[in-house]
Amino acid sequence: MSERIDLEARYCAQNYHPLPVVLTRAEGASVWDENGKKYLDMMSAYSAVSHGHGHDRLVELVREQVGRLNIVSRAFYTDKLGPFLEKACTLTGQDMALPMNTGAEAVETAIKAARKWAYTVKGVASDNAEIIACRGNFHGRTTTVVAMSDEPQYKEGFGPFPPGFRLVDYGDIGALEAAITGNTAAFLVEPIQGEGGIVVPPAGYLKAAAELCRERNVLFIADEIQTGLGRTGRMLACEHEDVHPDGLILGKALGGGILPVSMFLARREVMNVFRPGDHGSTFGGNPLAAAVGLEALTILVDDELPQRSATMGDYLMDQLRAIDSPLISEIRGRGLFIGVEIDPALCSARQVCEMLMQRGLLSKETHETVVRLAPPLIISQDEIDWAVTQIREVLAEIDETRLAS
Ligand SMILES: *Cc1c(COP(=O)(O)O)cnc(C)c1O
Numbered sequence: 001m002s003e004r005i006d007l008e009a010r011y012c013a014q015n016y017h018p019l020p021v022v023l024t025r026a027e028g029a030s031v032w033d034e035n036g037k038k039y040l041d042m043m044s045a046y047s048a049v050s051h052g053h054g055h056d057r058l059v060e061l062v063r064e065q066v067g068r069l070n071i072v073s074r075a076f077y078t079d080k081l082g083p084f085l086e087k088a089c090t091l092t093g094q095d096m097a098l099p100m101n102t103g104a105e106a107v108e109t110a111i112k113a114a115r116k117w118a119y120t121v122k123g124v125a126s127d128n129a130e131i132i133a134c135r136g137n138f139h140g141r142t143t144t145v146v147a148m149s150d151e152p153q154y155k156e157g158f159g160p161f162p163p164g165f166r167l168v169d170y171g172d173i174g175a176l177e178a179a180i181t182g183n184t185a186a187f188l189v190e191p192i193q194g195e196g197g198i199v200v201p202p203a204g205y206l207k208a209a210a211e212l213c214r215e216r217n218v219l220f221i222a223d224e225i226q227t228g229l230g231r232t233g234r235m236l237a238c239e240h241e242d243v244h245p246d247g248l249i250l251g252k253a254l255g256g257g258i259l260p261v262s263m264f265l266a267r268r269e270v271m272n273v274f275r276p277g278d279h280g281s282t283f284g285g286n287p288l289a290a291a292v293g294l295e296a297l298t299i300l301v302d303d304e305l306p307q308r309s310a311t312m313g314d315y316l317m318d319q320l321r322a323i324d325s326p327l328i329s330e331i332r333g334r335g336l337f338i339g340v341e342i343d344p345a346l347c348s349a350r351q352v353c354e355m356l357m358q359r360g361l362l363s364k365e366t367h368e369t370v371v372r373l374a375p376p377l378i379i380s381q382d383e384i385d386w387a388v389t390q391i392r393e394v395l396a397e398i399d400e401t402r403l404a405s
Contacts, residue, residue: 104140198339233335
């Protein structure tokens with residue numbers, strides 16, 4: 001085994017189970033390991049690298065900005081934050097934004113905004129606000145955010161958890177309706193559940209949920225940290241159902257594959273609950289991150305990455321559906337956000353990912369049974385063809401070994 005793997009395993013907390021490959025370089029949709037072997041990245045850092053690795057314009061911009069102004073904190077105004085947030089609001093149809101760094105922080109921000117809105121605008125009695133989330137959700141890893149999770153491993157050993165969350169089945173509009181009370185501040189939902197296994201809800205669900213929330217004076221907050229910014233073939237996944245959320249959470253691709261950049265966006269009435277000192281972040285909205293975020297958004301539009309995701313995603317989906325393998329129990333997704341469900345009785349998704357890695361295709365299993373295919377949105381058709389060939393051959397190989405034994 002590589003010395004670098006040993007070293008990382010010795011000093012790094014064992015909170016991940018990485019595939020045994022040591023990456024040293026990347027460009028576009030490709031990454032290289034320490035031995036110079038090239039891989040196609042079909043993971044793109046859980047969609048943080050939608051622009052591709054080391055996008056020219058972003059690298060150029062970072063070089064220029066790093067030499068000028070990087071971190072000053074929000075104790076001062078900068079020339080970068082306003083233009084960045086203006087662009088984010090314009091592209092998403094929101095009024096105001098609160099910049100943070102990681103996705104979990106932006107989710108925390110949304111929770112605080114929803115609760116304070118419930119107390120100061122809706123009139124919920126203090127400390128009684130409730131937020132409804134969905135079973136199978138993933139919104140991040142802080143103690144408050146995992147309080148919303150129904151994944152035992154995310155919670156075991158980390159309690160006690162804060163109250164104020166309620167779970168309903170994802171895709172079940174009746175369950176949402178039944179769960180709403182006078183104390184409900186918000187419904188927090190992923191338009192497609194990413195870490196939950198690329199789970200697409202029934203058609204019309206988001207639209208019905210948003211309408212229900214409006215009728216009952218509940219905020220509809222979309223966590224588009226993974227589905228947003230072109231991943232599903234539209235700028236926002238909510239657009240597939242013409243849904244305009246009251247609150248929107250972005251992260252991952254917002255940093256252009258260069259830096260952690262996240263934000264919570266909302267209607268003015270919601271964002272106005274924050275007063276100076278209510279909430280903050282030393283690094284949130286720093287000029288380097290703001291410059292990168294603005295350029296990342298501009299590139300999405302200039303290079304028509306959402307459209308590209310739609311076209312290439314349809315193509316990849318068709319090619320995958322043409323694979324005839326008993327190991328595949330379902331293929332689902334939207335745009336370049338696709339999950340291939342492997343029948344766990346026949347083999348594990350981890351085994352598929354390890355065999356793909358040996359052939360130079362990097363992916364990662366989610367929830368033990370799903371192979372995630374979410375490449376940079378700049379992936380070419382040739383690269384997709386090559387990937388599909390590897391997948392077809394690996395599945396055939398596993399099937400032959402299985403039948404032979
Ligand atoms: C990744 C993710 C998060 C958490 O983002 P971090 O940057 O890892 O904190 C939250 N919500 C969704 C839907 C995600 O996919």
